Amino acid sequence: MRPNRRQTGSKWRASAELSSRATMLLALAASALLASAAPGSASQPDPLRLCADPTNLPFSSDNPSQPGFYLEIGQALSEQIGRPVAYDWYKSYFGKRTVRVTLLGKQCDAMIGLPLSADFMGPAVIFSKKIMTEAYALVSRTTLTLNGIDDLRGKRVAVQYQTTPQNLLATRDDIEKVTVLTPEEGMAALEQGKADVAFVWGPVAGWLNKTAYEGRFRVQPVEGAGLSWDAAIGFARTSTQLRDQVDAALPQLERRIAELAAKYGLPNAPPIRLGAASSPIRLAALGSPAPFVRQPAAAPPAIRIAETRPRDAGPEAVALGKEIFNGTCAHCHGPDAVQSERRIDLRRLQTRYGEDMRDKYWTTVHEGRPSKGMPAWKEVFTDDQFESIYTFLLTVQSSETAN
Numbered sequence: 001m002r003p004n005r006r007q008t009g010s011k012w013r014a015s016a017e018l019s020s021r022a023t024m025l026l027a028l029a030a031s032a033l034l035a036s037a038a039p040g041s042a043s044q045p046d047p048l049r050l051c052a053d054p055t056n057l058p059f060s061s062d063n064p065s066q067p068g069f070y071l072e073i074g075q076a077l078s079e080q081i082g083r084p085v086a087y088d089w090y091k092s093y094f095g096k097r098t099v100r101v102t103l104l105g106k107q108c109d110a111m112i113g114l115p116l117s118a119d120f121m122g123p124a125v126i127f128s129k130k131i132m133t134e135a136y137a138l139v140s141r142t143t144l145t146l147n148g149i150d151d152l153r154g155k156r157v158a159v160q161y162q163t164t165p166q167n168l169l170a171t172r173d174d175i176e177k178v179t180v181l182t183p184e185e186g187m188a189a190l191e192q193g194k195a196d197v198a199f200v201w202g203p204v205a206g207w208l209n210k211t212a213y214e215g216r217f218r219v220q221p222v223e224g225a226g227l228s229w230d231a232a233i234g235f236a237r238t239s240t241q242l243r244d245q246v247d248a249a250l251p252q253l254e255r256r257i258a259e260l261a262a263k264y265g266l267p268n269a270p271p272i273r274l275g276a277a278s279s280p281i282r283l284a285a286l287g288s289p290a291p292f293v294r295q296p297a298a299a300p301p302a303i304r305i306a307e308t309r310p311r312d313a314g315p316e317a318v319a320l321g322k323e324i325f326n327g328t329c330a331h332c333h334g335p336d337a338v339q340s341e342r343r344i345d346l347r348r349l350q351t352r353y354g355e356d357m358r359d360k361y362w363t364t365v366h367e368g369r370p371s372k373g374m375p376a377w378k379e380v381f382t383d384d385q386f387e388s389i390y391t392f393l394l395t396v397q398s399s400e401t402a403n
Contacts, residue, residue: 047086050074051102051111054089058207058264059113062089069203069264070112073131076256080249096121097332104236104375110246114234121234122328124380128233128246131257135221135228136165137202137267139190139209142218146197149274158186158195164226165199168274183208190217202267210265223271237380321392324385337396350397361390 052071054062059070067075071087078085088108092098103111104124113134114120116127138146146152149168158178159166169175178195180186186198187208198205202221209217222228235243261268326335332344339345353360365386368376377386 045083048074048078048081048083048110049086049088049108051098051108052087052089053092053098056092058203058266062087069260069266072260072263073253073257074110074112076253077246077249080252081245099125099234100332100375103234106236109235109239109242111234113231116230116232119327122324122380124237124328124377125234126237126240126243127235128243129250130230130232131250132231132261132266133221133228134231135202135223135267135271136163136199137205137219137221138272139187139198139200139205139217139219140196141190142216144196144218146220146272148272152197155196156194158189158198158200160186160200163201168224168227169199187213187217203264206265206267208265218269219267220269221267221271222274224274227274228271317388317391318395319392320385321388321390324381325389325392329389337393346393347396347398349393351399358390361393362386365389 050071052060052062052068052074054060057066057068060068061071075085088102090098090102090107094101099111099114099121102108104121112131114125114127116130138152140146149172152169152172153174154176156176156178157169158180159169160183161179161181166177166179169177178189180189180198180200183198183200183204186195186200187205189195190198191213202219205217206219209215209219233243233246235246322336325333325337330336333339333346337346339347342348349357349361364374365381366376366378368374381389
């Protein structure tokens with residue numbers, strides 16, 4: 001039986017539609033192939049994620065028109081290595097905890113401006129080559145010439161609280177100390193005639209002198225133990241490839257870094273050499289050190305639990321554990337584990353966990369407690385090092401009753 005005309009027309013239209021769809025699919029496939037083969041169509045490289053404080057000028061800011069010295073270095077680096085830049089904002093006044101949460105917590109790839117020191121975070125952080133030297137500074141009227149600490153005799157010196165400069169001046173009865181909490185307060189005391197000299201954090205003093213005081217002060221950096229150090233870019237221990245890539249790019253940025261230092265008013269005069277403080281304070285800071293530097297508090301009497309200490313753990317193991325602890329853990333748990341905040345007071349481990357103390361310690365240092373800001377350290381320290389830290393912690397356990 002032959003199909004009628006209506007049936008024939010329907011079949012023709014169906015065939016035409018199928019042909020049209022096939023042609024469209026072929027065209028789309030061809031376009032996709034051409035696009036994938038076109039120059040520059042490859043996927044974009046991963047961004048270079050920088051840890052940054054949103055309100056820490058002259059170093060960093062979330063204001064695009066004034067990003068800060070460190071962030072402009074990061075922008076120049078990202079162009080040099082061919083990666084877009086992104087930021088993970090986190091306040092730097094938390095000190096080393098900031099490094100742990102952001103950099104070691106893998107929220108960012110690099111942190112610019114860390115002190116180039118092997119004992120800053122132990123082996124957890126590796127560093128680029130030096131990018132600049134940062135220091136405290138003596139700030140004075142331009143008519144006053146200072147060449148050393150003896151030139152401060154008989155003068156009123158605004159000095160930052162709990163800093164190495166304060167320690168340095170502590171034994172000088174011939175210098176009148178005016179204690180201030182911040183470089184801003186020190187500069188204000190100088191401006192208001194309450195001090196003759198301000199002994200404060202140099203980069204912030206230079207920035208304030210440039211922006212707030214229109215360059216009417218002389219800002220002279222100093223050098224000496226605990227007074228100056230080299231700054232670098234920090235990376236997590238596993239990021240050696242990125243670190244090497246950045247190191248290869250830095251020589252091409254030397255002129256740009258110098259230009260940025262001048263833009264943000266960072267002091268560049270020859271440093272004044274000062275002697276070491278009687279008890280130098282260990283640096284534990286990002287950007288401006290004053291909020292993070294602390295003298296170790298005197299430990300309250302604690303009952304030792306010698307019977308829980310491994311019999312073969314001698315004083316060498318305790319000393320090693322104490323050194324690692326103070327280099328990496330003390331910024332949260334206190335120098336020598338002296339900490340008034342009970343929830344992170346490691347002197348109460350025995351009281352809190354009893355026979356489970358060792359298991360709890362081992363699990364925590366290996367796996368971390370990310371929700372509490374405690375990263376995993378299993379890729380940073382060896383089991384022998386963990387054992388040394390545990391041995392040290394056993395010597396400071398208290399017998400108080402847990403609440």
